[in-house]
Amino acid sequence: xxxxxxxxxxxxxxxxxxxxxxxxxxxxxxxxxxxxxxxxxxxxxxxxxxxxxxxxxxxxxxxxxxxxxxxxxxxxxxxxxxxxxxxxxxxxxxxxxxxxxxxxxxxxxxxxxxxxxxxxxxxxxxxxxxxxxxxxxxxxxxxxxxxxxxxxxxxxxxxxxxxxxxxxxxxxxxxxxxxxxxxxxxxxxxxxxxxxxxxxxxxxxxxxxxxxxxxxxxxxxxxxxxxxxxxxxxxxxxxxxxxxxxxxxxxxxxxxxxxxxxxxx
Amino acid sequence: xxxxxxxxxxxxxxxxxxxxxxxxxxxxxxxxxxxxxxxxxxxxxxxxxxxxxxxxxxxxxxxxxxxxxxxxxxxxxxxxxxxxxxxxxxxxxxxxxxxxxxxxxxxxxxxxxxxxxxxxxxxxxxxxxxxxxxxxxxxxxxxxxxxxxxxxxxxxxxxxxxxxxxxxxxxxxxxxxxxxxxxxxxxxxxxxxxxxxxxxxxxxxxxxxxxxxxxxxxxxxxxxxxxxxxxxxxxxxxxxxxxxxxxxxxxxxxxxxxxxxxxxx
Numbered sequence: 001x002x003x004x005x006x007x008x009x010x011x012x013x014x015x016x017x018x019x020x021x022x023x024x025x026x027x028x029x030x031x032x033x034x035x036x037x038x039x040x041x042x043x044x045x046x047x048x049x050x051x052x053x054x055x056x057x058x059x060x061x062x063x064x065x066x067x068x069x070x071x072x073x074x075x076x077x078x079x080x081x082x083x084x085x086x087x088x089x090x091x092x093x094x095x096x097x098x099x100x101x102x103x104x105x106x107x108x109x110x111x112x113x114x115x116x117x118x119x120x121x122x123x124x125x126x127x128x129x130x131x132x133x134x135x136x137x138x139x140x141x142x143x144x145x146x147x148x149x150x151x152x153x154x155x156x157x158x159x160x161x162x163x164x165x166x167x168x169x170x171x172x173x174x175x176x177x178x179x180x181x182x183x184x185x186x187x188x189x190x191x192x193x194x195x196x197x198x199x200x201x202x203x204x205x206x207x208x209x210x211x212x213x214x215x216x217x218x219x220x221x222x223x224x225x226x227x228x229x230x231x232x233x234x235x236x237x238x239x240x241x242x243x244x245x246x247x248x249x250x251x252x253x254x255x256x257x258x259x260x261x262x263x264x265x
Numbered sequence: 266x267x268x269x270x271x272x273x274x275x276x277x278x279x280x281x282x283x284x285x286x287x288x289x290x291x292x293x294x295x296x297x298x299x300x301x302x303x304x305x306x307x308x309x310x311x312x313x314x315x316x317x318x319x320x321x322x323x324x325x326x327x328x329x330x331x332x333x334x335x336x337x338x339x340x341x342x343x344x345x346x347x348x349x350x351x352x353x354x355x356x357x358x359x360x361x362x363x364x365x366x367x368x369x370x371x372x373x374x375x376x377x378x379x380x381x382x383x384x385x386x387x388x389x390x391x392x393x394x395x396x397x398x399x400x401x402x403x404x405x406x407x408x409x410x411x412x413x414x415x416x417x418x419x420x421x422x423x424x425x426x427x428x429x430x431x432x433x434x435x436x437x438x439x440x441x442x443x444x445x446x447x448x449x450x451x452x453x454x455x456x457x458x459x460x461x462x463x464x465x466x467x468x469x470x471x472x473x474x475x476x477x478x479x480x481x482x483x484x485x486x487x488x489x490x491x492x493x494x495x496x497x498x499x500x501x502x503x504x505x506x507x508x509x510x511x512x513x514x515x516x517x518x519x520x521x522x523x524x525x526x527x528x529x530x
Binding site: 006007008009010011012013014015016018019020022023024025026027029030033077080081084085088094095098099100102103105106107108109110111113114115116117118120121140143193197198200201202204207208217220221224229232233236239240243247 | 271274275278279281282283284285286288289292299300301342343345346347348349350352353354357360361364365367368370371372373374375376378379380381382383386387400403404407411435436437440461464465467468471472481482485486489500501503504507508511512514515519
């Protein structure tokens with residue numbers, strides 16, 4: 001009888017089993033449910049319902065519009081912020097960065113509650129500006145996720161490249177456009193993906209700010225409430241495909257260090 | 266950018282980030298029923314209600330227990346997984362890395378919905394067992410623990426492990442006495458990250474929780490739909506309390522890491 005010998009690589013077995021059971025299997029199930037009906041028969045009906053329904057397509061378009069605007073607003077606020085922070089001569093840059101991402105650790109529903117109260121003071125009836133408020137709410141929620149990767153990639157930027165460019169006669173604007181900006185593209189891309197996907201799905205922000213228009217996430221929420229697992233799965237599948245495509249694109253610009261949600265911790 | 270302009274920019278962004286939370290904090294110490302409303306006077310009632318109100322107290326307690334238990338499970342699973350996969354063959358390693366990446370890039374709502382379908386709809390595991398909720402939170406958090414440990418493994422000096430074996434340690438002893446201690450910083454930050462992710466989660470919780478159980482996120486969302494002033498203003502106190510705790514933790518962590526650096530000199 002051979003004695004079972006301990007090998008370090010065996011330690012990954014529990015985690016591998018866990019991933020197969022609770023990460024891979026649920027996704028397989030989603031795909032199966034997306035193409036079957038309540039009786040378990042194969043069907044394209046859910047698929048057709050989604051892509052032929054004006055409501056659902058409208059939701060997809062609205063989600064994209066909201067997510068795109070939110071992402072751009074976050075980028076416009078976060079880029080200069082991350083730039084100033086990363087280039088500052090302040091000794092403890094890290095503490096400054098903390099100031100900007102610290103609210104990330106307060107529960108987002110509580111933060112949105114706070115924002116809602118302030119918006120109510122400014123706007124009176126906040127239901128009058130649903131799109132604007134949703135953009136503000138999501139920006140408020142996701143801004144740290146944009147600042148972090150941008151900061152990381154701007155901090156890593158090799159200063160001698162900038163000096164070389166200006167020695168060679170480039171003015172500050174040219175240095176920024178031709179050196180700094182292209183080199184921070186990985187940070188921009190990973191920040192954008194971290195904001196884009198949640199802002200297509202986080203319907204709680206919309207609900208709390210009285211925006212009754214549906215986004216992709218709201219569709220899953222309403223199918224869940226109606227016990228309609230098949231149509232809910234189809235929406236999940238659509239989101240999975242979007243995520244997959246985004247990942248394919250972003251992998252081309254991949255930057256291993258930037259972009260972890262927990263990069264600061 | 267001119268210096269003055271830099272400061273103004275950072276100031277404006279900080280105002281956007283902190284004004285809502287700060288205003289809410291001020292109002293949490295009054296007996297006002299709404300922000301911008303009449304302030305009758307200074308009052309601790311909101312804070313007392315947090316502890317007096319049975320519903321609020323058990324909701325906060327439940328959220329914390331869920332976060333810490335799931336973070337602990339995630340940390341054990343993912344630490345073993347990371348060590349194991351790091352020493353595995355290249356194929357195994359890249360398979361685990363890829364599977365680990367799925368929940369990281371996936372939208373939380375899809376993670377939650379897919380776990381719900383597999384465990385609750387297909388396997389018919391009752392929500393009241395808390396198993397779907399626990400599994401959901403571990404799926405959500407473990408991959409981030411894994412990601413915070415892998416870099417530490419890469420930095421580790423592998424010859425120490427072999428030296429321990431040469432000096433007569435069994436592989437298990439070498440693992441516990443040589444490898445694990447070097448991973449402690451990664452394990453700790455992974456654990457903290459898991460706790461914060463679990464505390465902040467709304468979507469996985471909604472789709473997997475027992476109907477009578479609420480975390481802070483699900484409770485706040487339901488509370489904003491209701492019109493109970495007492496609950497609403499108690500939540501202001503909760504938000505302020507979390508804000509203060511987060512600041513205290515960040516300051517403490519900075520002091521600690523500052524001291525470590527001093528000691529290293």
